[in-house]
Amino acid sequence: MVLELQKRLGEAIRAVILKNYALELANVPLETPPDLHFGEVASPVAFELARKLRKAPRLIAQEIVTGLGAVEGFAGFEVAGAGYINARLDRAAAARNIAAVDTERVRLVPRRLMGQPHALVEHTSINPNKAAHIGHLRNAILGDTFVRLLRADGYKVDVQNYIDNTGVQVADIVVALKHLELDAIPGINVRDQHTLPAIKKRIEYHEQESRKHPDNRELLIDYVCWRLYAQVNVWYMALETTEQDQAKVAERKRIRLDTLHEIEKGNNEIAEVAELISTAVLRHHLETMLRLGIEYDFLPRESEILHLKFWEAARQKLEQSGVLYQVTQGKNAGCWVMKRPGSEASTEETDDDAKVIVRSNGTVTYVGKDIAYHLWKFGLLGRDFGYRPFFRYAGHACWISTEHGEADHPHFGGATAIYNVIDARQSDPQANVIQALRGMGHAAAADHYTHFSYEMVALTPRCAEELGYNISDEDKKRPYIEISGRKGFGVKADDLIDKLIAATRAEVDARQTGRDETERQKIAEQIAIGALRYFMLKYTRNSVIAFDFKDALSFEGETGPYIQYAVVRIRNIFRKGATTPEAALAGFAKQTGQQVSESASQRSTAAAHDGFSQYLSGEENEDIWALWLRAGRFSLVLEQSIAASEPAFLAKHAFQLAQEFNNFYHKHRILTEEDPERKIFLLATAAVVVRELVQALNLLGIESPEAM
RNA sequence: GCGCCCGUAGCUCAGCUGGAUAGAGCGACUGACUACGAAUCAGUAGGCCGGGAGUUCGAAUCUCUCCGGGCGCACCA
Incomplete structure (x- = not known):
């Protein structure tokens, strides 16, 4: 309503300026006055024109108002202050229109005339090796909300959740399962606890037990992994005092790297363990997000990007376009590199400042794979995933990538605009991918690539102490402390949701005595989720959220x-x-x-x-x-x-x-x-x-x- | 060393492409339930918008500089 009126007024003023002064303005500045006494819409355009026309702004404003005459929807215009043009709406007409608004109309019509824009939003993207924490919640809630906004604005949107199932983080859990002392579980002999059948049994055990005892989250596989991940990171460091220990550290680091390589290669026992664990954890992430009403359409996995040779296809294109070139001297000798955003490609022989894409041993870095993946997103790779259904929602299925998929599947990728919901710390790698796209001549793709960046969620020192973590005196003085999965330091998403529901449930029970158990529970959940989502959304993206239970569990004021x-x-x-x-x-x-x-x-x-x-x-x-x-x-x-x-x-x-x-x-x-x-x-x-x-x-x- | 982000009320944050008296919430202090339920509302106190310079008719907003805080800048993934 107000949007349409503003646009109409802007056009009218523009026309008057063109007619009176023969000046073509790209857009007429419009704003909301600080007080209704000044009307509903105002324009300071006269100030801008004053210099060009060498005339007093008040006089110009007066001339424009005279030229405007009557504009539909407006009751009148006046000049105020040093030269503002204040517009008053025809309030009765405006109220009629507002009352008559059809909310379905929000799916804006003009877009259809131009062809529906197709956006791809990627969010959540949690490493499938541990439970989701509050930082991941911010990501998922921001992404999901943005998807809803785009859809309301008439976009066709595919929601993707990228799964890095072949990275070191998953490898770390595999190392833990293969080498650490594990909890005793009925039916598993301590001697062969590290064998594949025992690991399988362990995962199944947690699936069954957590279903039997839904209140005990510690039984969930993603919670188990949360602990294992912290444990294995301690294990890697061993006791770095004696020479023997240093050798031990080196040995353990080697185990880690070997494990990673086995996972990347695929078709072996290690890779099978990784597949089992990452899939089980992923499933729980989807369950957790579903509690917040968050759903996905497609889960592209790194394993398929590797096995379907996305990189090889991208490499050809990168070399042909000259974006990728080999250096023969300097610290990057033998590597294939790309120039960094903002820097000039130097000589072909040495380029120490460049970004390495292919290592001297011939393997590709993360950025290389990411470039290939993003070419796919825009439909520029000439290669596609296999697809199979993975998770069932009430209204649709969520598909996952696979090497050999089903013949009948929906089509993903090939979007005209993409949004990557990734925290601000990753702006460098994101810029590299954009740089590559631009270098390859895909200017349109680069222009429609949005790094939907946001700052992290950290814990206040007080909150960290409440949770029982030991924090240094140095950390106590900081405004906030970064969450660390490696250290097992953070607030798990499900724990926070549980806490919120318990708090709202107590309130609802006290107030809604006439309602039955299921009704009260439903209301409590709606309020708890409302509190959580609003909490994550009320901060603008680039402000760090210093998390504190007091604020997050508040149901009063701006909530x-x-x-x-x-x-x-x-x-x-x-x-x-x-x-x-x-x-x-x-x-x-x-x-x-x-x-x-x-x-x-x-x-x-x-x-x-x-x-x-x-x-x-x-x-x-x-x-x-x-x-x-x-x-x-x-x-x-x-x-x-x-x-x-x-x-x-x-x-x-x-x-x-x-x-x-x-x-x-x-x-x-x-x-x-x-x-x-x-x-x-x-x-x-x-x-x-x-x-x-x-x-x-x-x-x-x-x-x-x-x-x- | 280079790059990005942040600095606004005691605390946590808004402040849109520069514009008319700088706004919320929490906290503090006063008040308001026989009412469409108080998870609410009204009011009071609290601000050289980090410091300085510049651009402009006009700066919390743009530019530069300094100070303070955070995060990135590997042939790791």
């Missing part, structure tokens, strides 16, 4: 439950009033509709005769109008959110709308309102707000409970 509570309140109003938002909006439309037809013949006095406009103007009604106006800003916020890749904008919008509603709720009593026409108006106000809140929450992945 998800605060917004959910506003929805519940509105629903209660309609329940008590024995009506529905739909009915209220229909009643409102009927009344205003009559006003429209009446006023058609006498346009000039239409506003004065519109029964509802009296409730939208005047000092005492400014807050109500502000509420309508904010409700009408949704598409504007959605557009900004997508353009900036910043879901936090929408989160803030939802909170502010809920806040303004709560204020309205305390000031005006709806059901006891005696003036029937005003009552219809107030009900319509609540109906518009609940519609917008539910929609915004939906896009944030937050459900709206029936009660709380």
Whole structure:
């Protein structure tokens, strides 16, 4: 609503400027004034023109206002301050439009005319070797929310979760299973605990036991791996005091490397263990994310990128385009390298600053594989994965890559725009891939490659102490401490979710005594997830979240439950009033509709005769109008959110709308309102707000409970 | 050494392409449940927007510089 009006005003001002001064402006600056006294939309364009025209800004503003005349949807324009052009909306008309908004319309129409854009969003991408932690939650929640925003804006979106199942992190767990003393498990003899059948049995044991005791998360395979991962990292370091120990350390590091190479090669016992463990852990990651309403379409795995020789296909193209070249001298002698972003390719012989893609022993580095993978994403590789279904969701299946897949499968890759949700620490490697694409002449692909970067989630020293970790005096002084899977230092995702649900459940039990067990549990889960998702979304991407249970477990103030509570309140109003938002909006439309037809013949006095406009103007009604106006800003916020890749904008919008509603709720009593026409108006106000809140929450992945 | 990010109220953060009196939440202190449920609302206190210089009619926002904090910069993956 507001978005359309802004665009219309911008065009109108542009036309006037072109006509009056023969100046072509690319875009007219428009902003929201700090106070409704200044109108609903303002433009400081006169300041900009003042220099070019050598004229006082106030005079220019006046000339533009005169030139504008009447613009549909606006009640008038005025010049204020040193030269602002302030626009006032036709409030009654705006309210009519806002009330009539069809939420389905959000799937914007113009996109279809240009052909639906196809985006590929990759998020989560947790190494399948340990339980997910709160840092991974931020990634997945940001990514999932962005997917929802894109879909609301009419994009076709494929959601991918990249699985690095052949990396050192998985190798570390295999090493642990093959070489460490493991927990005693019934049916496994200590002597052959490291054999393949025993490891298989161990994984199966955890699958069965964790199903039998769903409350005991420590039985879950991903939790078991969390501990093993920390243990094996201690094991690698051994006791580095004596020479014998140093030899031992070297030996263990060698075991690690050998294990990694076996996994990469495939078709052997080590690789089989890796496959078992990474698949089992992956499945639990999907379960954990599903608790938050997060689903995926496709899981490309590194093992297939290796076995299907993606790199070999990419290498040819890289060499042909000259992006990849060999150096013969310097520290990179014998390597195939690529110039770094921002640097010049130096001589062909020595290039110490270049990025190594192929090592002197002929093996490819991580960046090389990543370039190949991204060529596939844009459909530029000329090679594809095999596919088979892996995980079943309520509405669709999630597919996984495989060497020889099913004949009948959906098509992934070949997107026009990609978004990689990866933390800020990886901006260098991401830049390398973009650099390669550009160097190969794929400028369009490089331009539509977005590193959706975000800062990490760390723990406050206080939180770390609460969890029982020993922290140094040095760390205590820091604002936050980085999470480390290697050290087993962090808050696991499922633990946090459990804690949140326990806290909300206690509240719900106290409040909802009339409801049964399953209902209360459902409400508690909706609130807990709402709290968690909002918590991860309210910070803008490049601010580090210093995690603290006090903040994360809060349900008051700027939180998800605060917004959910506003929805519940509105629903209660309609329940008590024995009506529905739909009915209220229909009643409102009927009344205003009559006003429209009446006023058609006498346009000039239409506003004065519109029964509802009296409730939208005047000092005492400014807050109500502000509420309508904010409700009408949704598409504007959605557009900004997508353009900036910043879901936090929408989160803030939802909170502010809920806040303004709560204020309205305390000031005006709806059901006891005696003036029937005003009552219809107030009900319509609540109906518009609940519609917008539910929609915004939906896009944030937050459900709206029936009660709380 | 090079690159990126951050520095705004006691704490945690917003502040959109430069614009009109710098905003929230938490915490502190006052008040408001016989009401559409208080997971709420109203109010008070609290800010040389890290320091300095520059560009501009105009800077929390852009540029430079300094200070403080964080993270990257391997033939590891």
